[in-house]
Amino acid sequence: MGRVRLEAITWDRLGDLIAERLLELKPADGSPWPRIAFDGAPAARPSDLAERVAEALRPRGRSALVVGTEGYLRPASLRFEYGRQDVDTYYDGWFDIGALWREVFGPLEPGGDGRVLPDLLDPATDRATRSPYVQLPPNAMLLLHGPLLLHHWFPFDFTVHVRLSPAALRRRTPQDEHWTLPAFERYETETSPGDTADVLVRADDPRHPAWNGSREA
Numbered sequence: 782m783g784r785v786r787l788e789a790i791t792w793d794r795l796g797d798l799i800a801e802r803l804l805e806l807k808p809a810d811g812s813p814w815p816r817i818a819f820d821g822a823p824a825a826r827p828s829d830l831a832e833r834v835a836e837a838l839r840p841r842g843r844s845a846l847v848v849g850t851e852g853y854l855r856p857a858s859l860r861f862e863y864g865r866q867d868v869d870t871y872y873d874g875w876f877d878i879g880a881l882w883r884e885v886f887g888p889l890e891p892g893g894d895g896r897v898l899p900d901l902l903d904p905a906t907d908r909a910t911r912s913p914y915v916q917l918p919p920n921a922m923l924l925l926h927g928p929l930l931l932h933h934w935f936p937f938d939f940t941v942h943v944r945l946s947p948a949a950l951r952r953r954t955p956q957d958e959h960w961t962l963p964a965f966e967r968y969e970t971e972t973s974p975g976d977t978a979d980v981l982v983r984a985d986d987p988r989h990p991a992w993n994g995s996r997e998a
Contacts, residue, residue: 785975787991795834795992799941799980803834803922804841808938813919814889816936817924820974821943822871822965825952825984830943832927836886837978843922846915848885850927853877859909866960867918872967876902877932881955897923929964932972942978 789797806815819834821827828849835845852858855877863870884898895917900910917923931940945953953964968974977983981993 784958785993787981787993789989789991792830792833792990796830796837799830799834802836802839803838803939804843805834805923806939811935812889812893812938813891814893814895814917814921815938816886816921816923816925818887818935818937818940819924819943820864820928820930820940820978821926821984822928822945822950822954822961823958824947824950825943825950827926827928827941827943827988830941830982831924835889835924836876836923843920845922845924845977846897846899846917847924847926848897848899849927850876850881850930851904852910853881853885854901854902854904856902868960868963868967870963872929872964881935885923885925889917890936895919895921905992920921929972931974931977932968936949939980940974940978941980941982942974943982943984944975945966946983946985953987 803815803817817828818833819831828847831847835847838845851997852874855875860870860875872923880901884901888894888896892954896914897916898912900912903910926933931942947966950961950965954962984990
């Protein structure tokens, strides 16, 4: 990734500024439901930022559904088909991309019914969650968070990448998950999420984030 000028910011302020930017967001395909990515390794906790933005949107009169890709893991029998630490499977086959298209993105296409399934599989039990569908009203937003999001060609209207340096990623990733680190190295090389995302957040120190500002601002 090339050198990018970053400015210090608080998490609360960051949530507010992203929410303000999203108020004017119009999906290019004409969908009434903006779809936003919060991309980042689990250690970067993109889920926390997605929740902050959802909270910031509510008093501004916009509802949002936060969905995590951990609720769309493939069953363990498929994830571990080539072993429990297969990097290629983690990169391309850990999450049920087909189900995400069917249950999350498909209903939010132009002409869709807006009924989204927030999760499909409980990662703790490896069983179906049986969660009810959520009906998104027009102009409600989908805030999807998870790792490696930007190499699946999902139809996002706005993307946020929460980045950790290689050293910070290794430091903040649990030891028993260090086998996933080569997948994130590959992701940086092949996708360059920090260069392509609309907003880049640097979170090496979780107490003091920095960002590049919205590239549309």
